[in-house]
Amino acid sequence: MSSGASGGGQSRRRLATEIKDSLRELSNQLALLNRQVGARLELKDVDLDCLELIGRYGPMSPSAVARRAGLHPATLTGVLDRLQRGGWIVRERDPEGADRRAVTVRALRDRNAEVYQLYSGMNGTLDGILTDYSVAELEILVDFLQRTTTAGNSATAALAEA
Secondary structure, rough: OOOOOOHHHHHHHHHHHHHHHHHHHHHEEEEEEEEHHHHOOOOOOHHHHHHHHHHHOOEHHHHHHHHHHOOOOOHHHHHHHHHHHOOOOOEEOOOOOOOOOOOOEOOHHHHHHHHHHHHHHHHHHHHHHHHOHHHHHHHHHHHHHHHHHHHHHHHHHHHHHH
């Protein structure tokens, strides 16, 4: 990773700025895409975000969803109510919970096809873009994106604690 990490001062700064600008633009475009998907599914942005978290990391407790989403538990209750009414999730008693009132939240897979279909255009385009890269280049991209995600998580946590 460190080969070529030094040198090329002005070029390096210009490329770093282009990468940061591109990440901001990508963030905006993905937010717009998610907003369109949410509108088609009749879900608020926060509902779609929580559904993604539950589908990816669940089943989990509502407090775990709230932590991952950065939401107040009372706000999350409203989100979960809407998702459950819409047939996206189910709340179940946690058989391993010490408290009999403990529940877990699980995404219902019945409606996955609706979500996948709405993202199919973007996913197909990404598949085409990725074919232009070698395995070594894809490994670099994976590393960059994982490290960038970790940096974003750290920045979010730092702001939440401040």
